[in-house]
Amino acid sequence: GDSVTQMEGPVTLSEEAFLTINCTYTATGYPSLFWYVQYPGEGLQLLLKATKADDKGSNKGFEATYRKETTSFHLEKGSVQVSDSAVYFCALSRTGNQFYFGTGTSLTVIP
């Protein structure tokens, strides 16, 4: 069945460091891929998405490229800020009405 695997956390980085959070997926067909972010005390919010192979989703300085050959959708940011501290979830959907979420990766950015 469809599933998402993302790297274990927690991740702790210094401000301005480079961030990578790995995400790989298993799915039949051609799913769309998503990154959600959950800030402390809030619900999950859609951060970015990509709907087909080689698409790059981007938002707020974060980027992820849909790599079909490696079934991956790694999240990257060149220079993290304290305000990026949150839990990040990778997710996929083939139909738009059923989503499969990863376990979440907690990121803490220290000044």
Add this chain to the structure above:
Amino acid sequence: NAGVTQTPKFRVLKTGQSMTLLCAQDMNHEYMYWYRQDPGMGLRLIHYSVGEGTTAKGEVPDGYNVSRLKKQNFLLGLESAAPSQTSVYFCASSFGGQAWDGYTFGSGTRLTVV
């Protein structure tokens, strides 16, 4: 602030007790969902609703019941709580059935069953 509101935010139950979690949205969304999140696991769909008066089972429905009597509200009930239901519960909503622009999530309810 428009969005999805979950109540309560925290609750501790004794085994065998019952409770209802309330989810309310003010965006006129048709679809609503209940997920649970457990350590080391992704969010798993419990039940969902495609409109007022409808409900359907998700991936892990056992031990839960739901109702959608009003379009804006989606209730999740635990009739006889068990320690295995200790989890963080998230409600979400979307305008249509194909949520390519993502769901709107509530901030979660942390439930502990002792």
